[in-house]
Amino acid sequence: NSGHRRSARLPPGPYPFPIIGNILQLGRNPHQSLARLSKTYGPLMSLQFGSIYTVVVSSPEIAKEILQKHDHVFSGRTIGAAAQVHNHHNMSMAYLPVGNQWRKVRKICREHMFSTHRLEASQGLRQEKLKKLCDYVHQCCVSGRVVDIGEAAITTSLNLMSATLFSVDFISFGSESSLEWKQTIQGLVNILGAPNLADFFPVLKRFDPQGIKREAEFYFGKLLGMFEDIVNQRLLSRSTSPDSPKKNDLLEALLDLCEGSEYEFSCKNIKHLLVDLFIAGSDTTASTVEWAITELLLSPNKMLRAKDELRTVIGGNKQIEESDISRLPYLQAVIKEVLRFHPAGPLLIPHKSEADVEINGYMIPKNTQILVNVWAIGRESSIWSNPSSFEPERFLDSKIDFKGQDFELIPFGSGRRMCPGLPLANRMIHIMVASLIHNFDWELEPEEVDTREKFGLALHKAVPLKALPIKL
């Protein structure tokens, strides 16, 4: 609150206007505006968004202080009105405070979904979905149709996720149900990422001036209903044919947990967990794939190098498998470079301080919203040479990785709130990008590629990439 401002020890920042504070300075692309402001005010900067006092972190050193050294204090979340509908925030992994229930949900996912063992067991399911992507692009080749890469990527990431989570043949390219899933999930992603005046000004909360809460209620309700159908179908098949072999997926494990007493987990918890995983995992993965293909098309030499590596390591017409990834160092460097240059969560998910803490000689009061600008860190010229050019080579002789230990590259965050989906995301991104470039050549249409960004819960291309596939 504005009282904090009078203390000389708060981090510096631009002057806040009465009532609105610094809201107008956010602009359309807050990650870019905040990166510019931090050039003036430094890597620990204060802003006031209506009633929400916010600190923006823009250097690896301070990110380390916040996400590692003082992790226990900064692991809270600020929760907007949109996330509170259907009581989601009280069951959601992404919004629950760090405590027993949050630990329980993270543990369930770690053990039953993201462990190497589980991911190895489910990779065959993903392999089938990858083949669908290749078949679809192949059809486009035959009929001379351009492919909207972002669309193809979101359909595929939804399919890869649904295969891993509940082995359902989810959506097919261009089908009606596919459109419904995509629109519902993207609708929810957009609504959760949209700045809401009712969050900045609590007096407006009950008026819902932008209709965000209403829209969130609609999309959440729809998605919860869709997952309910899937859960009910599985419950039915478990009860009608108890002797048939168990499915090797997260849903089966979750239903087992519901039946056991160990976890106190209910069908309701399952639905809310599935919502979280789909919201956090599908759009982020798809937009990363779209950026990767965009950057490779803009740098024909790098595209050639990535294709050469695939031809040498995998050979001819074979489809890539997840176990090939470790033998593809150039592809890995490409994906690291994409995550540096176009991190899907440019400001992470906002954190919140749970107590007063001193960082770098400045006071950060309890309940401060914390934004970590990983986009700015990724483009900082004192850390990276030629930060605004796409150079996967920079990672070839470097040990820097995005697993949360190297604070100059933290697209998945770090510390206890770090993205739990990283091991799955890592596999999905590599196999999608590899499939798209190994099996096809691409011709750009139109000639010029637009690389502007559109801010949201996931950072997207403002103009979708469309390219014509050519069968090799």
Ligand code: HEM
């Ligand atoms: C390119 C792909 C992805 C990127 C860049 C990404 C990035 C992130 C980031 C930056 C956070 C917030 C970390 C923080 O607040 O400090 C996060 C949280 C989260 N991610 Fe991911 N993610 C990706 C894919 C996935 C996938 C595939 C899943 C699940 C299947 C997933 C599930 C989650 C969940 C549930 C959270 C909330 C965790 C919590 O608050 O405890 N993400 N992710």
